[in-house]
Amino acid sequence: MLSCAALAVMVALVVIRLWTNWRRSRYLEARRRLVPLLLGGAEPDLAVLHSIPDHVVTDLSLELIQLVRGAERDAFMANAGRLGVPGRLAKRMRSWSQRERAIALQGLAQLDDPVSRAALWRALDDRNNDIRLAAAQALAEKGEQFDAQDLVRRLGLGSRQPSRTMVGLLRRIAETQPDEIKGLVLHPDQNLEVRVSAIEALSNTGDYSLVPVIRSLALEATDESEELPRYLHALGKLGHPGGREAIIAGLSSGSMAARAAAARAAGRIALIDSAERLGDLLNDQEWWVRFRAAEALIELGEAGLSQLRTAAVQGYGPARDAAVTMLAERGLQP
Amino acid sequence: MIDFPPWTYQAAEIVTGFVIATGLIQILVYIVQLAFAGYALHRRPPLPSTTVLWDRYAEVAPPIGVIAPAYNEELTIIESVEALLALHYPEFEVIVINDGSKDGTLRRLVDHYSLVPVQRYHELALQNRPIRGLYANPAYPRLLVIDKENGGKADAMNAGINVARAPLVCVIDADTLLEPDALLRVVRPFIEDPLRTVAVGGTIRIANGCRIESGRVIEARLPRNILALFQVVEYLRAFLMARLGLSQMQTLMIISGAFGLFRRSSVLDVGGFSHNTVGEDMELVVKLHRFMRDRKRDYRITYIPEPVSWTEAPESLSILANQRARWQRGSLETYRKHRDMFLNPKYGRIGFLGFAQVWLVDVMGPIVEIAGYVLVPPLWLLGLISFDHFLAFLAVVFTFGVFISVATLVLEEVQLRRLKHARDLAMLTVAAVIENFGYRQLNNLWRVRGWWQFARKKQGWGTMVRKGFQRP
Numbered sequence: 001m002l003s004c005a006a007l008a009v010m011v012a013l014v015v016i017r018l019w020t021n022w023r024r025s026r027y028l029e030a031r032r033r034l035v036p037l038l039l040g041g042a043e044p045d046l047a048v049l050h051s052i053p054d055h056v057v058t059d060l061s062l063e064l065i066q067l068v069r070g071a072e073r074d075a076f077m078a079n080a081g082r083l084g085v086p087g088r089l090a091k092r093m094r095s096w097s098q099r100e101r102a103i104a105l106q107g108l109a110q111l112d113d114p115v116s117r118a119a120l121w122r123a124l125d126d127r128n129n130d131i132r133l134a135a136a137q138a139l140a141e142k143g144e145q146f147d148a149q150d151l152v153r154r155l156g157l158g159s160r161q162p163s164r165t166m167v168g169l170l171r172r173i174a175e176t177q178p179d180e181i182k183g184l185v186l187h188p189d190q191n192l193e194v195r196v197s198a199i200e201a202l203s204n205t206g207d208y209s210l211v212p213v214i215r216s217l218a219l220e221a222t223d224e225s226e227e228l229p230r231y232l233h234a235l236g237k238l239g240h241p242g243g244r245e246a247i248i249a250g251l252s253s254g255s256m257a258a259r260a261a262a263a264r265a266a267g268r269i270a271l272i273d274s275a276e277r278l279g280d281l282l283n284d285q286e287w288w289v290r291f292r293a294a295e296a297l298i299e300l301g302e303a304g305l306s307q308l309r310t311a312a313v314q315g316y317g318p319a320r321d322a323a324v325t326m327l328a329e330r331g332l333q334p
Numbered sequence: 335m336i337d338f339p340p341w342t343y344q345a346a347e348i349v350t351g352f353v354i355a356t357g358l359i360q361i362l363v364y365i366v367q368l369a370f371a372g373y374a375l376h377r378r379p380p381l382p383s384t385t386v387l388w389d390r391y392a393e394v395a396p397p398i399g400v401i402a403p404a405y406n407e408e409l410t411i412i413e414s415v416e417a418l419l420a421l422h423y424p425e426f427e428v429i430v431i432n433d434g435s436k437d438g439t440l441r442r443l444v445d446h447y448s449l450v451p452v453q454r455y456h457e458l459a460l461q462n463r464p465i466r467g468l469y470a471n472p473a474y475p476r477l478l479v480i481d482k483e484n485g486g487k488a489d490a491m492n493a494g495i496n497v498a499r500a501p502l503v504c505v506i507d508a509d510t511l512l513e514p515d516a517l518l519r520v521v522r523p524f525i526e527d528p529l530r531t532v533a534v535g536g537t538i539r540i541a542n543g544c545r546i547e548s549g550r551v552i553e554a555r556l557p558r559n560i561l562a563l564f565q566v567v568e569y570l571r572a573f574l575m576a577r578l579g580l581s582q583m584q585t586l587m588i589i590s591g592a593f594g595l596f597r598r599s600s601v602l603d604v605g606g607f608s609h610n611t612v613g614e615d616m617e618l619v620v621k622l623h624r625f626m627r628d629r630k631r632d633y634r635i636t637y638i639p640e641p642v643s644w645t646e647a648p649e650s651l652s653i654l655a656n657q658r659a660r661w662q663r664g665s666l667e668t669y670r671k672h673r674d675m676f677l678n679p680k681y682g683r684i685g686f687l688g689f690a691q692v693w694l695v696d697v698m699g700p701i702v703e704i705a706g707y708v709l710v711p712p713l714w715l716l717g718l719i720s721f722d723h724f725l726a727f728l729a730v731v732f733t734f735g736v737f738i739s740v741a742t743l744v745l746e747e748v749q750l751r752r753l754k755h756a757r758d759l760a761m762l763t764v765a766a767v768i769e770n771f772g773y774r775q776l777n778n779l780w781r782v783r784g785w786w787q788f789a790r791k792k793q794g795w796g797t798m799v800r801k802g803f804q805r806p
Contacts, residue, residue: 003732003733003734003735003737003740005737006736006737006740006741006744007736007740007763007767009740009744010740010743010744010747010759010763011763013744013747013748013759014756014759014760014763017747017756017759018756021756056626058605059360066385066386099379099380102379102380103380106380106382106386106662109386130379137390142387161526161527161529161530162527162528163525163526163527163528164394164395164396164525164526164528165390165394165525168390168391168393168394169396171394226529254350287457287458287459288445288457291455291499294455295658315791316774321455322455325453325454325455326455328453329452329454329455
């Protein structure tokens with residue numbers, strides 16, 4: 001009985017597929033007629049377009065926008081606006097189907113006009129978290145101004161599992177509104193994950209005013225904490241010697257990830273006075289720490305290289321192995 | 335009519351009842367998997383285009399080391415490596431491991447890419463046969479070739495993982511064809527849930543019959559060979575129903591060695607791929623479960639259907655028989671090695687659901703089914719069991735078998751629609767029905783052979799003669 005039912009469904013699906021393939025061929029035919037009209041670049045004749053279904057116009061307009069950059073893209077976007085693509089996508093954002101809304105949102109993210117932006121802002125209150133996040137990403141991409149605290153609340157950032165997408169979003173906002181993201185770091189009651197992500201996002205901006213804050217956070221963090229390596233990593237990326245105290249402390253942390261991050265940061269900032277400690281770390285029991293320490297010593301220049309050469313000649317065991325191989329890998333004289 | 339003593343009737347009914355009950359429980363497990371798979375497919379986010387994915391993930395996607403072990407791949411290695419180097423992903427390194435090939439695999443790589451010996455400081459955390467040399471060329475910064483003594487696939491993958499410096503490692507077979515955006519798609523769980531995700535598996539599809547150019551599947555077609563066609567149905571069932579369903583239940587027990595993405599540090603924590611098994615891919619996933627659960631860590635091992643890789647399926651009975659016997663041995667070896675996890679409350683749903691599934695489908699399944707074929711029809715012919723019992727057995731074997739296969743196809747068509755032509759769909763439907771009459775029984779016979787080899791402690795992989803992908 002069950003297998004007969006499954007077979008009947010399957011036969012029905014094959015028939016439906018024949019019908020959808022027929023519709024698909026009509027869709028492709030309509031596309032073929034539309035392509036030259038849109039590629040011409042000039043304003044398309046609406047009367048000619050009348051015979052082409054709306055969804056074909058929408059799909060092709062979005063595909064063309066994705067394909068090109070610069071003036072051509074602007075022309076395609078202007079055409080899409082004239083053909084009512086943003087309005088149709090905004091309407092689809094009211095669909096009950098989450099998938100339909102997500103597809104419409106992907107389209108809206110490609111466009112740049114008031115209707116699309118308004119629809120994206122409305123999507124920040126969508127009942128689905130992924131759609132809210134995607135809308136925020138699209139708006140950040142367009143350089144829209146956010147109230148960061150409000151955004152954190154609306155997206156529920158930090159209340160779920162940490163995500164790299166959050167870092168990407170905050171990084172994008174930090175490009176145009178660094179102070180808003182800085183506010184997230186400095187807010188006293190901030191969720192830890194949001195704060196760490198904000199720090200990571202800001203480390204790309206080269207805003208040195210954050211160095212004292214991150215240094216204090218790093219010094220206060222426990223060895224086992226997940227965030228300590230991320231603080232040290234951010235200090236390294238900022239590349240300011242103000243982070244020295246935290247980095248030196250990090251070199252002696254009980255956490256492997258923190259020691260490795262601190263070694264990397266020491267190399268990036270070129271903390272010459274860390275050379276000796278980095279030399280000691282060539283003997284660390286963890287390979288990653290030895291590797292990062294050797295890398296950092298090379299980045300320190302002559303002071304580091306002499307430590308490395310000493311380890312290569314006079315050292316023993318893992319330290320010697322790390323020093324000899326790293327020098328050879330970088331094509332340096334032992 | 336022979337008159338048997340009364341106890342023989344009872345014994346025959348018990349045996350038949352056991353066979354039918356085992357079959358019914360298996361079917362129930364499949365139906366539950368099907369339901370979970372359907373739910374997962376319904377809930378999955380829409381497929382963004384590669385451009386959208388790139389815009390979304392490029393800045394936050396962690397580097398990946400692609401580990402490609404190669405043994406006697408002289409004929410195809412350049413095409414495979416070219417395809418790997420052309421993958422769309424922001425930061426990745428292709429590490430090809432020449433596992434002591436007897437042909438000119440290394441020579442071809444060295445000549446084609448003008449590679450020179452290099453030194454690289456690398457970890458020795460995992461056990462592997464000695465590395466003879468590393469080769470690279472600054473003109474191809476994404477390519478590193480490891481030449482090592484032969485030690486088998488697990489050994490080669492361990493060597494690659496030791497040398498890799500990326501936080502994520504993608505293990506593949508050298509002849510696996512990855513779709514250009516496969517890495518960008520398979521990395522999604524590591525971006526969206528980076529702390530908990532330790533491993534992700536993607537879909538493997540059969541490339542036989544497809545149009546392939548420069549290591550890329552240009553047009554998906556069904557194979558003309560009937561064995562390969564049956565395997566298309568099998569793979570669909572294995573990935574779309576079983577793995578997706580089990581992943582949704584958080585009890586995924588295997589990520590195929592032909593395409594899987596792992597957090598490198600987690601692989602190191604469990605000692606990498608084991609050498610003493612032919613089911614090293616399944617065993618690695620079970621070790622990860624054990625390690626995480628022993629330490630009471632919150633973690634995720636996930637399968638997602640979108641990232642697709644393609645592989646060549648055997649088209650001859652003897653090679654297919656060897657492969658299936660080997661897979662069976664692999665499952666049994668993993669089960670034996672970790673049997674203390676079975677029904678152990680300490681391992682939660684892995685012990686109760688994951689291992690119960692392995693026990694039912696992989697350990698008991700083939701033996702009980704073959705026993706059913708051998709015993710039930712004669713028992714009925716001898717009048718030891720009723721016709722109702724015999725019918726029940728046939729229903730369990732054939733009717734439900736057809737249902738599960740066709741229902742998976744329904745799921746594929748409703749949710750994914752990856753087959754281009756209605757004709758292909760119809761052909762697969764026919765294959766899904768007729769595979770239950772002959773192929774399925776043969777498959778179970780091969781698996782029983784795997785059981786026999788396992789019992790006799792046979793080691794090794796046997797031979798897999800590749801026909802080579804169809805080229806224009």
